[in-house]
Amino acid sequence: MIKLPYDTGYLELPLDPGGRVHVLTAPSSGYRPEGRPEELVRQSLQNPVSSPPLSAMVAGKSHIVIISSDHTRPVPSRITVPLLLEEIKKGNPRAKITILVATGMHRPSTPEELTQKFGEEVLEQVTVKVHRSQEDEEMTFLGNLPSGGELWVNKLAVEADLLVAEGFIEPHFFAGFSGGRKSVLPGIASHKTVLYNHNARFIASPYARTGIMENNPIHEDMLWAAERAGLSFILNVVINSQKKIIHSVAGHPVEAHRQGCAFVHGQTAVKARPADIVISTNGGYPLDQNLYQSVKGMTAAEASAAPEAVIIMVSRCRDGLGGDHFFHLLADYPSPQAAMDRFLATAAGDTVPDQWQAQILARILLKHRVIVVTDPALAGTVRQMHMDYAPTLEEALQRARSMKGRDASITVIPDGIGVIVEQDGGKV
Incomplete structure (x- = not known):
């Protein structure tokens, strides 16, 4: 059977x-991480990839925005976000912190879903804003993507003194992998930008497939969008089928994500x-x-x-x-x-x-x-x-x-x- x-x-x-x-079956089905979930996340924050520690980056910043995945994604934010807040407060205890929930084009998260995702203790420490892709007045124009589409991004992110993102990395069926740059596009982009990025020509590309980022036109626009929006630091975890953290990367939005994707590929690729x-x-x-x-x-x-x-x-x-x-x-x-x-x-x-x-x-x-x-x-x-x-x-x-x-x-x-x-x- x-x-x-x-x-x-x-x-x-x-x-x-x-x-x-x-x-x-994925090789990760038998993978045993060296450490508890909290330890793995702490280790990645203490050893960021191609980046200063977050605690150093927040010095002198008055408003820090953390992009977080919404209720449709099984990101263990009750673990990741408190540790991010700890790092930020270590370097800048008086900074204003806003969590911007990256709904993409999904419906807004409810108060109950936000409490379930972050926990009451986190919600008492920060301001939470839910991205609404249809609200044009909440967006800022950042120019044209390499493909020609207009890049409109939530103005909260653009106006932040430091933009950080937390999320998770898994295979994605047309963006190659989730995580990293996807926090910005589609996460906090206008519906107009998301629709253009997901156009028929891009979807038809032989490179818009699971596990492929090289020459992937969807990924390339996402990368440009994240850089243009000023994404400076990421914390991305990898989870197993039980939704438990088995790996964590932090640091530079491109380099840390690339390392995380390499780990996921090694744990999920099958012939x-x-x-x-x-x-x-x-x-x-x-x-x-x-x-x-x-x-x-x-x-x-x-x-x-x-x-x-x-x-x-x-x-x-x-x-x-x-x-x-x-x-x-x-x-x-x-x-x-x-x-x-x-x-x-x-x-x-x-x-x-x-x-x-x-x-x-x-x-x-x-x-x-x-x-x-x-x-x-x-x-x-x-x-x-x-x-x-x-x-x-x-x-x-x-x-x-x-x-x-x-x-x-x-x-x-x-x-x-x-x-x-x-x-x-x-x-x-």
């Missing part, structure tokens, strides 16, 4: 590894095993909350799928679809090809919300049949979006075998967003 994360539990796949069945049937997940709750997010797990399957393979995506989707825009961008077209043609004909400045996710799903559907094992309430929605639905994993496997044969090769990826699936040459 192979256990696949599903919501807060597991589904059991009645297969055993071996023969024509292969399982791709593709191209197969006729590929089964993937989103790693269970909270990342399999909706169908929109589940596209991420599908890209791991795509990277290990033989031509015209069947992909089985296992995702609970307790919150349903994840966005009406996402649904209509595929369901309103007669085929994935028709939808793709529309995406590619859309100018960068005309990008609409969720277009990138729908484009990536269309890309997968143009090459593979997708069967989704999910909440029965989504059966009709899944079919309208040009995928198949199965109520159980067993039925999905039976249906896939009816298409590809009883002797079809099978690759199973228990955590599709926790691995970088590399083909020959190191590219997905």
